[in-house]
Amino acid sequence: MAMTVKKRTGGLVLAIWLFTVGAGRAEPQADFVLVVNAENEVTTISRKDVELIFLNKQRSWPDGKNIGVVINENPKIYESFSHTVLRRSSSQFLVFRKKMLFRGQGMPSPTLKTDKDVIVFVTEHVDSISYVSPDAVTPAVKVVSILQ
Amino acid sequence: MNILCSIRCKIWACGSVALLIYLTATLATTWVNNETKVSIIHVQRIDLPLFSQGVLVNSLFVSQSEQYENGLLTGEQGEIDHANMLHHQIAPLLDELVRLVNTNHHDLSSRILSLRDDYNNYFVMASQYYMEAVQKDDIFASRNEIHQLGKLQAGLSADFKQVAGSLQEMTNEDLEKNNQRIDFYTRFLSIVFLLFLIVAVVVINWLANKEIIAPLGKIKRMIADFGRGSAIEKPQGSANGDEIQELANSFWQMTCELQRITVSRDYVDNIINNMSDSLIILNPDLTIQTANQATLRLLNFPREELEGSSFRNIFSHHEKAVIDSLVHGFLEGKGVANFEAYYTGYDEQSVPVLFSASTLYFPDGTLQGISCMARDISELKEQRDNLEFLANFDKLTGLPNRNLFLDRLAVTVNEARRYGHLFALFYLDLDNFKFLNDTYGHGAGDLALQEVAIRLQETVRDSDTVSRIGGDEFAILLNRVQDTGEATIVAAKILDIMGKPFLIQGNQSILGISIGICLFSPEITSVDDLIKNADMAMYAAKAQGRNRFVFSFLDQV
Numbered sequence: 001m002a003m004t005v006k007k008r009t010g011g012l013v014l015a016i017w018l019f020t021v022g023a024g025r026a027e028p029q030a031d032f033v034l035v036v037n038a039e040n041e042v043t044t045i046s047r048k049d050v051e052l053i054f055l056n057k058q059r060s061w062p063d064g065k066n067i068g069v070v071i072n073e074n075p076k077i078y079e080s081f082s083h084t085v086l087r088r089s090s091s092q093f094l095v096f097r098k099k100m101l102f103r104g105q106g107m108p109s110p111t112l113k114t115d116k117d118v119i120v121f122v123t124e125h126v127d128s129i130s131y132v133s134p135d136a137v138t139p140a141v142k143v144v145s146i147l148q
Numbered sequence: 149m150n151i152l153c154s155i156r157c158k159i160w161a162c163g164s165v166a167l168l169i170y171l172t173a174t175l176a177t178t179w180v181n182n183e184t185k186v187s188i189i190h191v192q193r194i195d196l197p198l199f200s201q202g203v204l205v206n207s208l209f210v211s212q213s214e215q216y217e218n219g220l221l222t223g224e225q226g227e228i229d230h231a232n233m234l235h236h237q238i239a240p241l242l243d244e245l246v247r248l249v250n251t252n253h254h255d256l257s258s259r260i261l262s263l264r265d266d267y268n269n270y271f272v273m274a275s276q277y278y279m280e281a282v283q284k285d286d287i288f289a290s291r292n293e294i295h296q297l298g299k300l301q302a303g304l305s306a307d308f309k310q311v312a313g314s315l316q317e318m319t320n321e322d323l324e325k326n327n328q329r330i331d332f333y334t335r336f337l338s339i340v341f342l343l344f345l346i347v348a349v350v351v352i353n354w355l356a357n358k359e360i361i362a363p364l365g366k367i368k369r370m371i372a373d374f375g376r377g378s379a380i381e382k383p384q385g386s387a388n389g390d391e392i393q394e395l396a397n398s399f400w401q402m403t404c405e406l407q408r409i410t411v412s413r414d415y416v417d418n419i420i421n422n423m424s425d426s427l428i429i430l431n432p433d434l435t436i437q438t439a440n441q442a443t444l445r446l447l448n449f450p451r452e453e454l455e456g457s458s459f460r461n462i463f464s465h466h467e468k469a470v471i472d473s474l475v476h477g478f479l480e481g482k483g484v485a486n487f488e489a490y491y492t493g494y495d496e497q498s499v500p501v502l503f504s505a506s507t508l509y510f511p512d513g514t515l516q517g518i519s520c521m522a523r524d525i526s527e528l529k530e531q532r533d534n535l536e537f538l539a540n541f542d543k544l545t546g547l548p549n550r551n552l553f554l555d556r557l558a559v560t561v562n563e564a565r566r567y568g569h570l571f572a573l574f575y576l577d578l579d580n581f582k583f584l585n586d587t588y589g590h591g592a593g594d595l596a597l598q599e600v601a602i603r604l605q606e607t608v609r610d611s612d613t614v615s616r617i618g619g620d621e622f623a624i625l626l627n628r629v630q631d632t633g634e635a636t637i638v639a640a641k642i643l644d645i646m647g648k649p650f651l652i653q654g655n656q657s658i659l660g661i662s663i664g665i666c667l668f669s670p671e672i673t674s675v676d677d678l679i680k681n682a683d684m685a686m687y688a689a690k691a692q693g694r695n696r697f698v699f700s701f702l703d704q705v
Contacts, residue, residue, distance in 0.1 A: 104302050111288045
């Protein structure tokens with residue numbers, strides 16, 4: 001399933017190629033999984049798109065709704081997520097987030113301390129996206145595969 | 149009251165016009181300079197401070213934002229303090245900007261006012277929340293407030309940049325206006341100066357021409373007219389005019405006075421040209437400078453040929469030696485008076501004149517010329533010749549009269565005594581003249597006498613003298629005869645020719661003649677004796693029957 005995503009900068013529409021069977025290669029086992037609300041139709045997403053979403057450069061889902069990014073400050077997976085997906089150190093990502101916050105760019109992302117809090121928040125917010133430990137996943141959320 | 153009553157006033161009037169126009173131009177220049185100065189002062193006191201302070205406050209705000217950001221990123225509380233300290237510079241600068249921006253830039257003024265208020269509000273929150281975030285070491289704890297502050301900061305940053313840009317733009321606009329204003333003033337002053345220059349030239353030229361040049365031109369024409377001898381009109385204008393008018397009046401009065409007290413050249417020329425005597429003015433080189441009409445009439449010379457020619461040309465050739473002595477005398481300053489000479493006319497005819505000359509000198513003593521007066525004495529000379537003729541010749545027959553005959557006889561006697569010559573004296577008397585005169589009248593008698601004179605002259609030589617002594621008496625002086633034989637031959641010829649009839653008034657008459665002859669001898673002591681002897685011989689011939697000749701006693705002796 002294909003879906004376009006509106007960019008904030010320049011109003012560009014970024015097409016997110018949703019996963020279709022046999023269309024991509026599944027991510028190997030990692031320290032975290034990407035989760036969205038169970039009602040979200042997205043099943044796969046490219047690493048680049050995830051990077052753009054978390055760096056506040058891609059802000060809407062293909063259906064036009066705003067993407068609600070949730071930062072999981074669980075140190076274990078925070079570090080892994082920064083390194084694996086954003087290709088940055090956790091401190092670099094932290095500075096980026098502070099700068100974004102200081103400059104008032106984008107919307108301030110909710111920052112939660114535990115996987116459980118994240119699961120609850122994602123469950124309650126349809127357009128949210130975050131990452132949690134694989135063993136913390138519940139049926140209330142949907143795991144989205146990351147395509148390299 | 150006429151303010152242009154003197155040349156000084158007129159010159160001052162011209163100068164005042166120039167000065168007035170100069171002052172007006174100076175005032176215009178001063179006004180333009182003042183306007184330029186005001187605009188430059190505006191740029192100096194308003195635009196440039198606004199521009200520099202706008203740039204400064206923008207850079208201070210950027211520094212403050214960076215220090216806030218650094219403080220939040222690093223957690224350094226000192227950065228936040230430094231950022232807060234910058235507020236003490238930014239706020240006064242904003243107040244100064246508000247003060248400097250005048251009401252002419254209402255939009256910019258309101259924007260700066262709004263910026264100041266927004267900044268102050270922002271600073272109140274920023275100083276609080278940023279410090280709290282640093283102190284808590286969790287920026288995300290108050291992420292909504294900080295995010296909101298970030299938006300405010302971004303907006304303020306844009307506003308600061310915009311205000312700084314607007315101030316720079318305003319300064320550039322004012323500078324550009326100044327440039328345009330200066331260009332306009334430059335053109336304005338150029339046109340004003342040119343107009344003033346034209347006005348000054350026209351007005352001064354008109355004034356100078358009307359008040360000075362034209363009146364002087366009138367005087368110049370008056371002088372030229374006076375120099376030509378033309379009549380001069382009394383100059384127009386009031387008696388209380390300026391110096392030029394006074395000069396014109398004085399000149400006119402002078403000409404009137406001169407006309408009154410001096411003789412005009414026309415008058416003198418008129419006198420000279422109407423003189424009956426010839427007047428010639430010679431140059432020092434003795435060429436003829438000018439001559440009057442009487443000279444031209446006398447010599448029948450064209451004026452153009454006479455004037456410039458040599459003074460010697462008008463004298464007869466035989467007078468050259470005399471003229472040379474006259475010229476020599478002229479050059480020594482000597483004149484001549486009443487000298488009889490002969491002018492030679494254009495047709496080479498001599499004219500007797502009574503010539504006088506005197507030298508003319510310049511005041512410095514150098515020779516100016518020679519004035520030559522000549523009076524035509526042709527008639528006088530003719531009358532004198534006639535008188536001389538009447539004194540010595542018989543008017544009827546043209547023969548020498550008794551006086552001349554006696555004079556020649558005396559000369560002949562003297563020569564005969566000196567050189568031993570002989571000569572014969574014939575005394576002749578017509579025999580029947582009284583009868584002829586009484587019969588045919590005195591006119592016939594005169595004709596007969598004239599015929600007798602002709603016949604007697606035909607019988608003698610040119611060197612001999614035939615004279616009518618008086619009435620019907622004649623005498624003949626035969627020069628240089630050798631003896632009585634030569635006298636006898638002549639006497640016979642006389643009797644022969646007188647024996648021929650005279651045709652008098654259509655009538656033929658025979659006139660006999662009695663001749664007494666006396667030959668000169670040294671014994672004869674006086675002319676009277678000689679005549680007496682001849683006369684006695686003539687009466688002897690009459691007594692012997694007339695129409696014959698008789699030698700006197702002395703001869704016979």
